[in-house]
Amino acid sequence: QMRQQMAVAHAQELLQKMSERCFVKCVVKPGTSLELSERQCVAKCMDRYMESWNVVSRAYANRIQTYSSDS
Amino acid sequence: QMRQQMAVAHAQELLQKMSERCFVKCVVKPGTSLELSERQCVAKCMDRYMESWNVVSRAYANRIQTYSSDS
């Protein structure tokens, strides 16, 4: 249960940071509706953000392992 | 009493964010005193910031109501 709560907290933080960054990048002048081009940009942006998260996570995990095996 | 504590916490957060943003915008090169033009800029900036807060608050409240009445 605690594990689930943490996964939820973690997913919420990802959603929050991703929403803010992709909105700031993709919706330069907010209009009367979210335009198709803006929606496409947000879709790309969230895909890239999640991929980046995975790349960063892998790089950090590798680094921690290298240090642990050294000492 | 709890309600009062929250109102105070809320006002302090507004003051904090407003102070920082208006200082950064209005006092570009900090001199030996706060000049008249800087003070006028800070006064305008805080008025606009508080108005913006109200506009944002209204827009968000409207949006929540629309969703609630839809479902």
Next chain:
Amino acid sequence: QMRQQMAVAHAQELLQKMSERCFVKCVVKPGTSLELSERQCVAKCMDRYMESWNVVSRAYANRIQTYSSDS
């Protein structure tokens, strides 16, 4: 013991903020290793950051004292 915990927390926050700012300033394009010029920049940056911290701390302490002795 509580005093020690606080000093540790305080040093960690300084380290964290300093690391981030100096990395962003000095490592513009992260390469396959931390180059000599980047390391020199980080060294200067951390020295200046810690000096700045002391200058700011002194200025703030002076200001608090002036106010206290006025009232």
Next chain:
Amino acid sequence: KELQQFVEIEQQKARFHAQVHKFTEMCWDKCIDKPGNRLEAKEEACLTQCVERFLDSTHFIVNRLDEIRKQQ
């Protein structure tokens, strides 16, 4: 039970205010370049639409995450 309801409502208000603070910062940066003598109609429209489009955009992201999850 009344106390519980009171606490829930206050927590809801706190979350609402926390969001308004966050939105104000983000939309102020997007919409207010130079604070003038009054809030221009254009600036006010920008602020309102900034909140609405941000919520649209988050809604769009949440829906799309759901779809991706279903496809897996």
Next chain:
Amino acid sequence: KELQQFVEIEQQKARFHAQVHKFTEMCWDKCIDKPGNRLEAKEEACLTQCVERFLDSTHFIVNRLDEIRKQQ
């Protein structure tokens, strides 16, 4: 009672340090463009005045909020 005083003083110090961290970030961005071999006199003056003017500016805002409240 001594313990209480000790706790209060430590809390005061913690608030002071938290503020110094915040001011250092803000004033560093305003005053230090390229960290050089030593802190220039100009940079040091800028940092000191940045703290002082920020406190002036916050003081001005708090006073003005009080006036607005009285007028209502």
Next chain:
Amino acid sequence: KELQQFVEIEQQKARFHAQVHKFTEMCWDKCIDKPGNRLEAKEEACLTQCVERFLDSTHFIVNRLDEIRKQQ
């Protein structure tokens, strides 16, 4: 004792995730200018090296702080 170990491991994971969130924000700003149709090899390398160089840089700072402390 098992519970204690479980709690420790979960706390470690939480710290790991918190760092990954922070690094992603910082390295995204450094490496991703315009999100394209796929993550380019150049962008991926930049992200990986950004994490590695940041850790190098922090390591360098911590060591240097130790040296300074010893000299005093």
